[in-house]
Amino acid sequence: MARKDEYYNRAKQEGYRARSAYKLQQLDETANLLHRGASVVDLGAAPGGWLQVAAEEVGPEGTVVGVDLQRIKSLDAENVETIRGDMTDEDTKSKLLDLVGEDGADVVISDMAPNMTGEYSLDHARSVYLARQAFEVAMDVLDAGGDLVVKVFDGQDLQDLKDDIDPEFQYVREVRPQASRKQSSELYLVAKGRITAPVSVGDELELDITDVGNEGDGIARVDGFTLFVSGADEGETVRVRVTDVKPKFGFAERVDDS
Known part of the structure; x- marks a missing residue:
């Protein structure tokens, strides 16, 4: 059985809205992202597969907020809130900050991908643009020590993106979940431990x-x-x-x- 069929069928059988739910599970296993009681923000959350996984992992003590331009069908989970809007819009950011609270989020996750054109260099550049947008929003909502996960297609602009994210965290690494399709060039940048210190090494x-x-x-x-x-x-x-x-x-x- 092809791998894409395996995860697609598992999602149907186990009640997940998308096969991508298994990518977040595997990212969590690799990087220890989600924990009981955590506050999680999911950018580009529709249709809600990552929201389902995050809600299960943080439990009733935690909170999960999903943001997307598309409407996200309500989930049967009391710890999930959704916002319909552009994540870069100030009104949407204000609503997000209100839901997250003054302590900020523990984790920001993004599985956003551009509409594919078939022209690889263009699709790669658009994926980097979306990842940068998610990174910028994360800088507004992440608490000290928080983690960030963004999807991006491999390519020439990847290193520049990593170089921009790296100073804000203890480290950044590339992770390719097993649930990604074999032919896909997608990978995830996992940035651990946001640093908000007023000093830098060498000061x-x-x-x-x-x-x-x-x-x-x-x-x-x-x-x-x-x-x-x-x-x-x-x-x-x-x-x-x-x-x-x-x-x-x-x-x-x-x-x-x-």
Whole structure:
């Protein structure tokens, strides 16, 4: 049996609206994207296969919001909300932010693809454009440490897209789910751990050490962001260089002679 028939038939038998539901399941297995209680935004969500999977994985404690220009038929899931509109429109973004809440989303996912023309270079460029739009929306709604998944067709503009996404996250990788059709050039960029820190690796700052952590490192704060400073004691003012930045904290070393 051809692979496309296998997933199409499984979707029909298991009640999923699209065979693409298995792509999200496999992406989740690979990258640990969805968890109980999470807040998920699905861009380009029609017909709703990814909404179904996300709703199952986050459970009743979580929330899933789908956005699409097309109407999404209601799902039998109390933790799913849908918005009909252009995801780049300010009114649509406002509705999305209201539903997600001030804490932001844990995950933004997008399975959007352009209407195919058969001209590969054009289809690739359009897929990159849609992926960039999803990335821009994600920057408005993702919480620190959040994850992003966008579909794109492989091609010459892929590396530039990755290079633009990479600085905003701990890392970006390419994933090709088994459920993708064998002849397809589609892949997914999975960006893990959004970084919203007010500092970057290599920055030099003069900071007050206000506390000491469990490992003995000094603790300083920059606009509410925590930096652990090796070799610094509470009460000192030291000049430091940032050596590593995580979504919710970072590390620095002294560069003074104290």
